[in-house]
Amino acid sequence: MINPRKSTSKSTGKNNSYVAYVLDQLHLVDDIRIRRMFGGFGVYCQQYFFALIWEDSLYIFTSQESRKKYKKAGMEAFVFKEGQTEGNYFTIPDVVLSDPNKLAVWVNESVICRSEFEREK
Numbered sequence: 001m002i003n004p005r006k007s008t009s010k011s012t013g014k015n016n017s018y019v020a021y022v023l024d025q026l027h028l029v030d031d032i033r034i035r036r037m038f039g040g041f042g043v044y045c046q047q048y049f050f051a052l053i054w055e056d057s058l059y060i061f062t063s064q065e066s067r068k069k070y071k072k073a074g075m076e077a078f079v080f081k082e083g084q085t086e087g088n089y090f091t092i093p094d095v096v097l098s099d100p101n102k103l104a105v106w107v108n109e110s111v112i113c114r115s116e117f118e119r120e121k
Helices: 018-025 067-072 100-120
Strands: 032-037 040-045 048-054 057-061 077-081 084-091
Touching (some): 057 100
Antiparallel strands (some): 048 057, 077 084
């Protein structure tokens, strides 16, 4: 597991500091952990896998309701490979990622969505 406060991990994309940047931006959110997975990174808060980092993009879990604001903002769904879209994970706007306060709000919403999704299983 990667220590979120002292990460030297490299992302799968061109910018080797992207994972460290995301972790730095998440400093207002408690209990963030990152694990390597499938050529990218899984992002956890508490026990919930709520986001992934893939090719220098952060995708976070959305509910059917919250997904509307992502689509309205022009955000894209995660595509593992051509033809395999994971419609629950969407990129977040750069204006959100660059502001730790806004990011914390969006992350908390995502973690709540993920916890509700897990309860419904």
